[in-house]
Amino acid sequence: MSGDRSDGGTDVVPDGGTVTEGTAGGSGGSALAGLRDRDDFVVVAMAAALVVFPFLLIDVLGAIGEVIGISIGGYSGLPSLVLIYGIIVIGFNLLLGYTGLLSFGHAAFFGSAAYSAALFSQVVPSPILMVIVGTIVATLLAWPIGFVSIRRSGVYFAVLTLTFGQALYFYALGPGAWLTNGDNGFSGIEAHGLFVGAIPLDAQLIPVFDSYTVMYAFAAVVMLIAVWVANRIINSPYGLIFEALGENEERVEFVGLNVFRYKLMAFVISAVFAGVGGAMFVIHEQYIHPTTGLYWIQSGDFVIMTVLGGTGSLVGPVFGALVFEYVANVISGVTLPVVGSIGSLWRFVLGAVFVFIVWVFPRGIYGAFSDLGSRLLGGGSEESAAADGGEHE
Amino acid sequence: MARETTALSRRDVLKASGAAGAAGLTGLAGCAGGGGGGDSEYPSLGNYPVEGDEVVFGFNVPQSGSYSQEGADELRGYNLAVDHLNNGGGWADTWSDLSGDGVLGKTVTSVEGDTATNPDTARQSAQRMIDRDNAVMISGGSSSAVAIAVQGLCQEEKVQFQCCVTHSNDTTGPECVRYSFREMFNAYMTGQALAPVLSEEYGEDLNFYQLYADYSWGQTQQASMEKFFTEVGNWSQLESVATPLGTSDYSSYLSDVPRDETDVLVLNHYGLDAANSLPQALEAGLDQDMEIVVPLYNRLMAEAAADSIGGIFGTVDWSWQLDNSPSQAFVEEYRAEHDRAPSYAARIAYTQTMQYAAAAERAGTFYPPEVIRAMEGYEYDNAGLGSETLRKCDHQGQRDVLVTRGLPSGEQTEDRLLEVVNQTSRDKLGYACDAGPAAECELGEYGDE
Numbered sequence: 001m002s003g004d005r006s007d008g009g010t011d012v013v014p015d016g017g018t019v020t021e022g023t024a025g026g027s028g029g030s031a032l033a034g035l036r037d038r039d040d041f042v043v044v045a046m047a048a049a050l051v052v053f054p055f056l057l058i059d060v061l062g063a064i065g066e067v068i069g070i071s072i073g074g075y076s077g078l079p080s081l082v083l084i085y086g087i088i089v090i091g092f093n094l095l096l097g098y099t100g101l102l103s104f105g106h107a108a109f110f111g112s113a114a115y116s117a118a119l120f121s122q123v124v125p126s127p128i129l130m131v132i133v134g135t136i137v138a139t140l141l142a143w144p145i146g147f148v149s150i151r152r153s154g155v156y157f158a159v160l161t162l163t164f165g166q167a168l169y170f171y172a173l174g175p176g177a178w179l180t181n182g183d184n185g186f187s188g189i190e191a192h193g194l195f196v197g198a199i200p201l202d203a204q205l206i207p208v209f210d211s212y213t214v215m216y217a218f219a220a221v222v223m224l225i226a227v228w229v230a231n232r233i234i235n236s237p238y239g240l241i242f243e244a245l246g247e248n249e250e251r252v253e254f255v256g257l258n259v260f261r262y263k264l265m266a267f268v269i270s271a272v273f274a275g276v277g278g279a280m281f282v283i284h285e286q287y288i289h290p291t292t293g294l295y296w297i298q299s300g301d302f303v304i305m306t307v308l309g310g311t312g313s314l315v316g317p318v319f320g321a322l323v324f325e326y327v328a329n330v331i332s333g334v335t336l337p338v339v340g341s342i343g344s345l346w347r348f349v350l351g352a353v354f355v356f357i358v359w360v361f362p363r364g365i366y367g368a369f370s371d372l373g374s375r376l377l378g379g380g381s382e383e384s385a386a387a388d389g390g391e392h393e
Numbered sequence: 394m395a396r397e398t399t400a401l402s403r404r405d406v407l408k409a410s411g412a413a414g415a416a417g418l419t420g421l422a423g424c425a426g427g428g429g430g431g432d433s434e435y436p437s438l439g440n441y442p443v444e445g446d447e448v449v450f451g452f453n454v455p456q457s458g459s460y461s462q463e464g465a466d467e468l469r470g471y472n473l474a475v476d477h478l479n480n481g482g483g484w485a486d487t488w489s490d491l492s493g494d495g496v497l498g499k500t501v502t503s504v505e506g507d508t509a510t511n512p513d514t515a516r517q518s519a520q521r522m523i524d525r526d527n528a529v530m531i532s533g534g535s536s537s538a539v540a541i542a543v544q545g546l547c548q549e550e551k552v553q554f555q556c557c558v559t560h561s562n563d564t565t566g567p568e569c570v571r572y573s574f575r576e577m578f579n580a581y582m583t584g585q586a587l588a589p590v591l592s593e594e595y596g597e598d599l600n601f602y603q604l605y606a607d608y609s610w611g612q613t614q615q616a617s618m619e620k621f622f623t624e625v626g627n628w629s630q631l632e633s634v635a636t637p638l639g640t641s642d643y644s645s646y647l648s649d650v651p652r653d654e655t656d657v658l659v660l661n662h663y664g665l666d667a668a669n670s671l672p673q674a675l676e677a678g679l680d681q682d683m684e685i686v687v688p689l690y691n692r693l694m695a696e697a698a699a700d701s702i703g704g705i706f707g708t709v710d711w712s713w714q715l716d717n718s719p720s721q722a723f724v725e726e727y728r729a730e731h732d733r734a735p736s737y738a739a740r741i742a743y744t745q746t747m748q749y750a751a752a753a754e755r756a757g758t759f760y761p762p763e764v765i766r767a768m769e770g771y772e773y774d775n776a777g778l779g780s781e782t783l784r785k786c787d788h789q790g791q792r793d794v795l796v797t798r799g800l801p802s803g804e805q806t807e808d809r810l811l812e813v814v815n816q817t818s819r820d821k822l823g824y825a826c827d828a829g830p831a832a833e834c835e836l837g838e839y840g841d842e
Contacts, residue, residue, distance in 0.1 A: 058525075071504070071525070073525055075521040081517070183608040184563055184609050185542050287512075287516060328517070329514075329521060332518070333505065333522075
């Protein structure tokens with residue numbers, strides 16, 4: 001590697017590496033890399049993906065399904081659902097992927113936001129206000145839970161968060177049934193539509209494309225805001241400290257930073273995302289049940305989605321949310337010619353996908369894509385870089 | 394089993410009609426097309442009109458979780474119904490409304506989904522059936538929480554829901570909706586049917602102690618038992634204790650039962666829960682000191698606890714042992730296909746599908762409000778339980794209830810685990826439209842107001 005760099009001390013090698021990559025891209029690679037470094041690139045790329053996403057999920061997969069005779073297409077509620085879980089796991093990843101804290105109680109924030117948004121809708125049926133109220137409640141709840149839990153680390157932290165989540169679950173199911181309607185679930189949620197009810201959420205966005213609803217556009221806009229905010233956080237000095245915390249907590253402490261405060265902030269920020277998602281969920285589903293909102297399995301699903309999609313990358317977990325929800329809600333209804341109905345086997349399918357991804361691509365689906373991408377692009381540029389270097393020297 | 398292949402074209406027609414009808418951004422999906430095309434005489438609503446020559450039913454049953462075995466038997470009932478609707482046989486031959494040649498000239502096809510006994514999973518599954526597969530009717534259950542969640546969705550989507558196994562008072566009580574009908578009896582009626590039989594069998598002025606599964610069904614079930622045991626037999630309740638749904642070890646709850654004060658122990662558990670709690674109660678020797686009652690039997694628990702159920706009372710929705718021609722016709726068809734007797738879950742699944750098809754035939758259309766009106770107040774006696782009415786005010790079936798007793802293990806056969814003690818007439822059961830659970834029921838809109 002350093003063979004052709006005669007002047008290279010051990011110090012120079014990494015530097016040299018980055019330089020070659022930078023110069024190599026002069027033709028194509030670095031334009032992309034340069035773009036990727038810009039703050040708004042990720043938001044623009046996300047926006048582009050969001051425009052085609054429902055078409056791919058519903059119409060294209062639906063058409064493929066028609067051809068092969070197996071119903072693998074999505075349905076009109078699915079794209080919004082994926083985005084809502086996507087928002088939550090982007091926030092969850094700030095905690096797990098960057099700070100390295102594994103919370104098993106994020107359903108508490110998701111569910112409490114969902115329930116408070118649902119209750120608030122009985123008074124003011126405005127989706128935007130519902131999101132704000134839900135988020136505030138989740139944030140206020142995250143503060144004390146985080147304050148107590150973050151004092152312990154590792155498995156103790158996970159179990160503490162789990163305990164708080166489960167406490168809320170049992171409260172919602174039993175004693176709090178007067179508020180939550182218990183096991184019958186909270187229905188009768190009124191979200192009158194955007195702009196004081198002028199645009200109903202289930203209206204079609206564009207008349208001919210019934211895959212695109214106003215609800216989807218709403219979720220997409222919130223998703224873009226979430227991506228933008230998360231991106232700003234990660235690329236700020238504050239976010240760098242989150243990342244440093246994940247890598248070596250003691251070092252951060254020795255530098256003189258208040259580790260507890262940063263961890264608590266990471267926890268609260270991730271709860272804000274979960275709160276936004278919870279309120280969005282209730283607007284989308286118009287229904288919430290303790291099992292969906294507050295049960296520990298929901299918290300576990302967030303972990304699975306995040307790890308599946310890829311921790312340590314901003315939008316990676318969204319892929320995890322997509323695969324998870326797709327397998328759970330579409331593959332579970334597939335009937336195969338020989339095997340028969342997938343039905344309850346969907347968990348095996350998801351488990352198999354999970355094991356495969358984690359085994360083969362430890363950095364998740366997003367990591368797999370970026371590895372593939374860099375092998376196609378980066379691999380080529382490395383060769384050309386070497387060639388370039390050779391010519392220059 | 395590749396499902397029909399015209400979904401895309403049907404979708405396209407809907408799109409086109411939607412495009413024609415929608416003036417701008419605010420056209421409601423599915424409500425936009427004026428005539429909808431074809432022979433429809435009503436405006437588009439839910440998944441009406443049904444394009445093409447096939448009509449889709451959605452069967453949303455638990456394929457995983459504590460009720461999965463029951464879900465499997467429900468599916469057998471559903472598939473038998475679809476077969477009979479298309480090709481004749483069974484009740485399609487005897488019900489005058491049905492032709493045995495599809496429904497309203499269209500071939501019936503079906504899609505399946507797994508509720509996983511989870512309300513949200515069930516709603517997603519139903520949503521997929523409604524949006525993507527254009528199902529005009531969804532049926533399923535085996536957990537009241539699930540049935541309530543899905544019927545709420547169906548009300549919003551204006552698609553018919555046919556309750557399968559759901560026994561909670563709330564389904565047709567405070568949570569009732571216009572787009573859902575339930576033929577199964579409920580916890581209230583179980584209390585009414587059991588209390589007289591038990592007070593005659595065990596005597597009056599007794600003390601009873603309850604355990605109940607802590608969810609929608611268990612809660613209303615224990616409340617109904619308390620109400621009727623107290624009223625009918627003048628019994629008094631010592632305590633009623635909640636146990637989490639899906640508990641596998643009940644020993645700590647059972648050891649709290651005061652043996653010298655308790656005369657009757659009521660185990661308000663269902664499915665796997667009951668299959669665990671009942672044998673454990675016997676193992677703890679509680680049957681030496683008191684009588685045990687399991688208010689709602691099902692096959693799974695009777696099989697799993699076969700050694701323990703001898704002499705234990707409970708209610709069932711229906712039994713294959715009933716000696717009437719609709720019952721026997723169904724049992725015969727089911728046996729021919731699956732080589733054993735159907736459980737009552739299979740019969741409800743079968744009945745609910747037939748009932749929807751018959752109502753559509755009577756209405757002459759799949760237009761949901763007309764199908765609902767054809768079903769409201771409908772009286773029939775061809776479903777194996779004598780005279781039944783689908784009451785208009787709360788969509789609760791008014792029908793007889795069977796009180797059964799477990800057979801001692803020596804007298805049991807593979808299919809015959811319970812004996813029917815009493816068929817309580819529907820005249821002695823139920824409640825008025827302004828009383829009991831029905832008082833809290835507001836059905837909501839038909840959708841054509």
